[in-house]
Amino acid sequence: MHHRPPPPPHAPHGPRVHHDSLAGRHVFVAPQRSARPDDADLAAGGGDPETWCPFCAGNESRTPPHSLRTPADPALPWRARIVANGYPIVMQHAEAAAAAADRPARGVHDVVIESATHERSILALDAAAWRDVWMLCQRRLADLARRDDLAWATVFKNSGPRAGASLEHLHSQLVALDFVPPVVAAELAAAAAAIDPFGRLIADARSAGRVVAETDGLVALVPPAPRQPFETWILPTTAAAFFHAAAAEHVAAVAELTRWFVDRLGRLAPGADYNWWLHQAPHRGADVSPAWHWHLEILPRLAQFAGFELGTGCHITTLSAVESARRLREA
Ligand SMILES: [Zn+2]
Ligand SMILES: [Zn+2]
Incomplete structure (x- = not known):
């Protein structure tokens, strides 16, 4: 109906x-x-x-x-x-x-x-x-x-x-x-207040066991606070503000890593729906940290966002970041 x-x-x-x-x-x-x-x-x-x-x-x-x-x-x-x-x-x-x-x-x-x-x-x-x-x-x-x-x-x-x-x-x-939409503005502000925030994100993911795949200058990692099991971000390992200016091998690597991810997600949660979105810097303006990395955020939709999420901006998940990464690697 x-x-x-x-x-x-x-x-x-x-x-x-x-x-x-x-x-x-x-x-x-x-x-x-x-x-x-x-x-x-x-x-x-x-x-x-x-x-x-x-x-x-x-x-x-x-x-x-x-x-x-x-x-x-x-x-x-x-x-x-x-x-x-x-x-x-x-x-x-x-x-x-x-x-x-x-x-x-x-x-x-x-x-x-x-x-x-x-x-x-x-x-x-x-x-x-x-x-x-x-x-x-x-x-x-x-x-x-x-x-x-x-x-x-x-x-x-x-x-x-x-x-x-x-x-x-x-x-x-x-x-x-x-x-510039609020989520991106908030990321830019947080990044501007930190020293090499994306380099730190990648280094922390490596030492914590949250890197799930890597190819041709790009890394796929489970972020420190995934909103759902298996949330994964794909980003270049060196600073780059714009996906639209990325080298052809980086674009090919995004294609390869998204295929890899969707295959793994299908094994871990058959039929799971998902969203992804690209975060790149604003086209112009001086407020972009030179250490900014464009990134693709992939969010499986295994549970609905409900009252707590909508009312607090916080999320509830059933799987830790490290366990999400381990299962993605081993699926
Ligand atoms: Zn059709
Ligand atoms: Zn982002």
Whole structure:
């Protein structure tokens, strides 16, 4: 059963941001997203996914045109493509605000369609195809970083319904904002107050047995306080503020380590949903520590966040950091 409020008759202002300065909270208000279809809606008429899935090859007319695709040669069939999100949380030309606490949500919101066929897991792609997806994301992030109107950008994945995915066809999302979001601002402030915070993070993980994998200048480690069993971060071992400027071998290493992680997670918790998101530095500004490392945070969604988490900002997990790392290594 799918009960959704009907979309508003017209959305006069486009998406907006409500800001609560007491809570330090930003909320994106995007009423048109209530009309966003899920797989059950799209498949209601029956048939194979290729007949109803907007992300399957052959259905390109059901999404906005691509900004990038791989391979770039239009004579060849595409294997991955980036399109504007049809239900964006930010828009390039949102209208001017009525009040300081309510401003237009300006930015870019893309969908990265990661396979031409109806795949559900990144493990359905071969290693080269998955690496090409990360190369494509990097190109898009580099394009967005050159724009004066955007302060910060990320790519993130919601894999499975518990992680918030409404469509199962393999995809990620890419968002660029005109401000630096609070979680990243807090990390930057904490890093600016420390000496080599990421070097310390890696050294502590090595000495505590929380490193789970390593390849070509990147390390995968369980952070000191994982929010769920098997939470893992992937980052370069030397300082680098921007994934969009990372060397090709580092991008390939992200592809390799994410495949490694999803395979291990599947062995430890079959069918587990997960999120990941990229944290890189703001595009401009002097407040970035030279010791900053971009990083990908991967969070399995094995339990729901409930009252304690929402009310305190603290988390409860059933597995220690060191035990999470040991099981990931040995799975
Ligand atoms: Zn599909
Ligand atoms: Zn982070």
